[in-house]
Amino acid sequence: MSKEAVITVDSLVKKYGDLAAVNGVSFTVNRGEVFSFVGPNGAGKTTTVEILVCLRNLTAGKAKVLGFDVSDRKGQQQIRKRVGVLPQDFNTFDLLTVKENLSYYKKMYDGGMDINELIRLVDLEDKTKTLYKNLSGGLKKRLAIAIALVNDPEVIFLDEPTTGLDPKARRDVWDLIEGLRQQEKTIFLTTHYMDEAEVLSDRVVIISYGKIIADGTPSELILKHGGKTTLIVEEGGTEAHNILRKKFPDSKLENNDVLVPINNKSDLPEAVMTLNGNKTKFAELIVRRPNLEDVFLNLTGKKIVDGELS
């Protein structure tokens, strides 16, 4: 994969009065990577995207997309031609069909993708003549992503593309993004779903209260900030806890489950053998690896639930 930087952001600040929605953010996005900007609602994700796609003016700092300064009028014209954007909460014309909607937005550009090819790409071939208002939530989102692709963009900004979708529709959108990654499109994704960022991203930046708190590949972040793998002894209760804590003093009892931190390779078989040797009763054994949710929890002390900090 090429390491050519297509987005560079340096000490970006966006203020509304005294409130800094984005406060000194710096990062780089390389060509061909799926880059996720992760954080709770109000963290500054959408504000950053809207500055990068020339929808908002920045207060301080510098930002370039495809080498063009977002504050420069001529640069903005070039950026608009060469990026594709799915704004947050975007809906299109209710009374136009899938194909008519795509044709409408394609007229805003010179050239771009063939509409039929685009419809095939997002798997809406059997819905070509369906009105937008009659599509399900997932299909509407697929069409919205297709609209972001009409100009065959070099960089695609997807702002919260799966918010409000059911799990099946979310998976469909993930597949679509995965397909775009295989075409080596550069994708700038914002999301508050940690699992989404972990599955889809080559690189993740976590933002909270307008500041970047972590930057790296998902595995790097998990390794660095995620904590340890945990063996969960479901419904083990006090009996299992008492037995296990003799060998694993860090183990905890939570809601009748015993949580055993795995510090090295031998810990896992040893814990299982200890349980078997004592014929301890439990419902199930689960090995839980740390994920980006743990990273966020460990870095901020808070979880993200439905986009909000809790």
Add this chain to the structure above:
Amino acid sequence: MGGALRVWFRSKHTLFWTFAFPLLLMLLFGAIFSVSEDPSFDLYVQNQDIIGGDPSPFSATFVDMLNETPVLNIKMVDPAENTAEYIDEKGVERLLLIPEGFHQSCLTSNASIVLKMVPVEVDTSSATVRGIVEQIVEIFNTVTTGESPPEVVKIESESLVSENYRFIDFFVPGLIGMTLMTTGIFGAIGWNTRNRELGILKKLATTPLSKLEWIIGVVLFELVMCAVSTVVILTVGVLVFDLRVLPNIYSIILIAAGAITFPGIGMVIARFVKETDSADAAANAVSFPMMFLSGSFFPLEMMPEFLREIAKVLPLTYLNNGLRDSMVYGNASSALYNTAIVLAVGIVFIIIGSLITNWRED
């Protein structure tokens, strides 16, 4: 119920427009109908009975009596002016002509004056003015000949409209004007507000499309809608009411000018309307006062002076006047004058709209 009320109450724009509209209407109609001053009517007077460089004695007396009538606003026309050309050029709707030889004819009780007016179907105030002039003539007859006067002066009436038009023929141009305004303003505000709410405006702002291109696109779309509306009105008028006035080239140009002006105004208003709920209220708040103040339904002379002054700055006034000039009176120069004003207003509003439309975020 409680939820709906809270939503309504918390939408500041809806709240504003919901109250602004009825308040504007109340103030408007209150001003029109509670006017304490008597209405006054313009009457152009051309005295052609000149003797030795001065108006003849009887004609001068008659003009003095006209001048002493407070409800008439007498505007004297130079006797040397060509009456027909003057009427066309100035868009005169009422002219009283005192012909040469008036004085001599009074002496033989055989005088006449000519009252040229637009028909009552066009302007109901024509009937009022004719009644006032008849009273003045009666007094003039009494003053000049004694208590039981023979009929010294007769009134000859002439219509300023050559064709024998009916009410529908005079009504349709005003209806077209009103339709152009409502279609343009409601269409532009509704389209803009709805698309902003859906996120379509934000999406378009990320494309190479410029604000001006977007506004011109909306205006051209409304132009097509206006053309369709006009064709429907005229077709129904001809088929159902045997309409006799039809658009000529001047009225077509004016209709096109109106069809781009009102969407332009709508785009400017749309800048200040945030929610779809308040779009109709905002459009009503602007279009209804304009409808009533532009002479679409009430003769402007019925209104107090300050409302007549307001009417002079409303583009619908010029659209209505221009359409009647071109379709009813066949007065091309006046129609073109009105077209130029409507078009200029449209261009100004489109430019303002492109400057203030909230295309990007702050």
